[in-house]
Amino acid sequence: MKGPIRKKSRLLVPMVWIAGVVGVWELVAFLLAEVLKDPQAANKLPYLHDVIVVFVQNADTMLQAGEITLSRAVVGFLLGISIGFILAVLMSLSKIIEKIAMPYLLIMQMIPILGLAPIIFSLVKDLDTSRIVIATYISFYPIAINMLSGFQAVAKDRKDLLYTYAAKQPVVYLKLMFPSALPSFFTGMKIAAPMAVTASILVDMLSNKDGIGAIMIYSLYGGGDKFWPAVLTGIIMGILSTAAVSLLEWLCVPWERHSRQREGDSV
Amino acid sequence: MAELAKQTASAGTNAEILIEHIGMTYHTDGGEDVPALSDVNLSVAKGEFISLLGPSGCGKTTLLRIIADLLQPTSGKIQVAGETPHEVRMQKKYGIVFQSPVLYDWRTVRRNIRLPLEIMKLPKQEQEARVNHMLELVGLTEFGDHYPFELSGGMQQRVGIARALAINPEILLMDEPFSALDEFTKEKLHEDLLRIWRKTNKTIVFVTHNIAESVFLSDRVCVLSPHPGRLSAIVDITLPRPRTAEVRSLPEFSQLVAKIRASFEGV
Structure with missing residues (x-):
């Protein structure tokens, strides 16, 4: 005990x-x-305290670059959420849609993002759009898959209950499916959020224009002491993204918090 | 058998539930036909408390689900208040209570009871009034703002009953609602259920595998036998009402339990 x-x-x-x-x-x-x-x-x-000193000295540069990278990651992430959400709903509505879509989704996940990023960049020829597209691309999958499994985990008698009251499909989703799948939705977002940040940094690296990734690349080849502070900035952005999602989860899914607490108590 | 035929016929045409030659055969993926129910005839009067009693595999839950329009029978005819189960369900005249309470964890007790009223789109004020009335009826007024996980199993099942009754249904269908509860809670809920039944005059179809439970509660006990599921006897429960704990110690009570138990032995 x-x-x-x-x-x-x-x-x-x-x-x-x-x-x-x-x-x-x-x-x-x-x-x-x-x-x-x-x-x-x-x-x-380098020593961590040296890294922090350089980071503080270059705080302006780091924050500016970080903001460019992070803001594009957020836009891509939000788009990824929307696409993942819609896909999950469609797949839960129809087994046929699920069977058709699933192989595509799996194949899309097998394409290395490292190879895809330059292709997208050469197609759209715009750094911001590429960042957003890649961040969307990488974040929709974990959200779609987690949410779908959340939908599929809804107990049959919970659905039977609404069926008995002759509830229509939109009501079933609103009153049962969405709240049930909310914890899984957050699980997906927690996986996707730092991935979106990584994707945005990766696209930064394709040019030496702006963004945290650009600082990493030109410090790596051109020397200087800004490489590690840039890495540190990337880490902070990743942590921030996960923390933001966790905070949102804490606010939106209070009943999960309760039941987890109770499980903890009974151990 | 002659007695059985007479009993089914006696309730006549003004029956609330009229089941004629109902059969149910499941088709397995292997192409096999598994008969779950065969040639069931039963008539339930308005306001009657009837139990479907039998061991697992006798088709009692199948029969309940057919009445609830959760399953379509493969043969026979069923009428509820002169209409098909589908029509009755679409008019939201069924209240259903499952073996597990089937409460939505993200809703408080109050909002769980309100769920079917929201689906019926009743005015907010009436929803509130009905929820308050139901909380009072099941003795949970102080627990309205609690979440399901904060309640004991017995209290959760009371919420389930309150939710089923909130829409003021014509028929209350109960599928082994107390089987997961301990003996003390169960006996308390039996008396509560009878009190609620007296107050509301609902027709109740109660599925159970507990002989004493069916005797204590019912006007009539329908004994079902397995392989294939069929109605093997209908026993009139002549015990006086209102029934309180003392009824359990009456010799008639034990005699009825023994009589029903004996009816299983030939199977």
Whole structure:
């Protein structure tokens, strides 16, 4: 019998975790620079505190680039949500649509995004559009699949209940299917959100114009100390995107929170 | 058998539910035909409390689902208040209670009871009034704003009953509603159900595999036997009403239970 995790220790876990990451990073950087005497140590893995100093010094550049990358990722993500949502509804409405669409979706997922990004870029010839298209492309799938499985997991007697009241299809979706699938929808979004950010960074890398990816690329080849701060910015954006979705989930799916809490209590 | 025929006929033409030669055969994917019900004849009077009793596989739930228009029989005729089950369902005259409470976790008790009223598009004020009335009827007035997970199994099933009665249905269909509850909760709910039945005068079709339960509750017990499911006896329950806990200790009670149990032995 383990008691529920108390507030204090709930804060303790992430703090230990962060301390661990920082500790390992600093240690490895120290080993590279001081023990192995690697002349490239500052490029391979600089000290975290150095990275943070450069990050702060270049905060304007980083934030500007980050904003370009992130805002396009968000637009793509929102489009991905819409497409994923519509696909999931269509597939749940008709087995035939599901059977026709599924192979296409699977094949689309097998195309490496690394190869697809330059193709899209050469087609639309616009960096912003490419970022959005690729972010959409990568984020709709996890949302569609998770939501579909959420729809399919709706218990039969819950549907029978509405059938008994002669509820029409839109009412069934509104009152039962959507609320039931909401937790799965959020699961899909949590997977898709950082992927959309990654996709946007990837498209940045296709040019050296703007965006976090562009800073990474030209620092990588042209040298300078901005590579790691740019990576750090990318990480922060990824974490922010997931955190935003989690916050939204916390607000929108209170009953899941309750039942999870109860499961925790009964352990 | 002659007695059975007489009993079915006696309820006559003003029967609330009239079942004639109903048969149900399931077709498996392997092309096999599995008979679930064969030649069932039954007439239920308005305001009657009738139980469908039998072991698993006897087709009692199948019969209930046929009445509810959740299943279409493969042969025979069924009329409910002079209409087809489909017509009755479209007019929202069925209340249904399942084995599990089938509550929607994202809705409070109050909003779960309101669900069928929303589907009927009743005015907001009337919805509220009816929900309050139902909460009072099942003794859950203080729990209106609780979520289902905060309630015990017995309380959840009460919510299920309140929801079924909220639309003021002609017929209440109950599919082993108390089978998952402990003995004490079950006996309490039996008395509650009879009290509610007296107040509302609904026709109730109650599916169970518990002999004592069917005897305690019903006006008549329909005994079904398996392979294939068929109606093997109809037993009049002559116990006095209103029935309270003391009825269980009457010799007639034990005699009726023994009589019904004996009717299974030849099977």
